[in-house]
Amino acid sequence: MDKIECPHCRRQCTPKLWHYRPVFGALRYMATQHLCPFCGGVMYQTGGQLSFFGWLVTLIVGSIFVVGLVAQLFKSKDITEVLTGIGSVVFWGFIAYKLYKRFWK
Known part of the structure; x- marks a missing residue:
């Protein structure tokens, strides 16, 4: 062996x-x-990889998040609100990446 x-x-x-x-x-x-x-x-x-059901749940939750974000950004006419929205996306993206590295990798 x-x-x-x-x-x-x-x-x-x-x-x-x-x-x-x-x-x-x-x-x-x-x-x-x-x-x-x-x-x-x-x-x-x-x-330990994501199963088909795991990928499906990730896709659905991610789609809901993206649709909500795009709706908020297009609703606003003020540039500061748009920049705040983009900043929050970067922040939550960083949090999501850390959670991904902790639990899925």
Whole structure:
């Protein structure tokens, strides 16, 4: 059986598998962590991507957000309100990106 090097302890080993259901389990597939039997470190992880239902929910929620944003921007005639709207989009986009990195990656 092939052995790989652990990035934490640098020993050659065959990883042990740990299967778990990620956060928002109905929206994601099961993930598997490959653990070093010597130091217990996570060598790498596989799985855990969005399922079809997860992509569908993400698409629907994102569409509702975009439609609401575009409606607000076109309703306003004042440039400061438009710039405030764009600033809030950047802010919430940053928050959404951080949540994506935390829970989906």
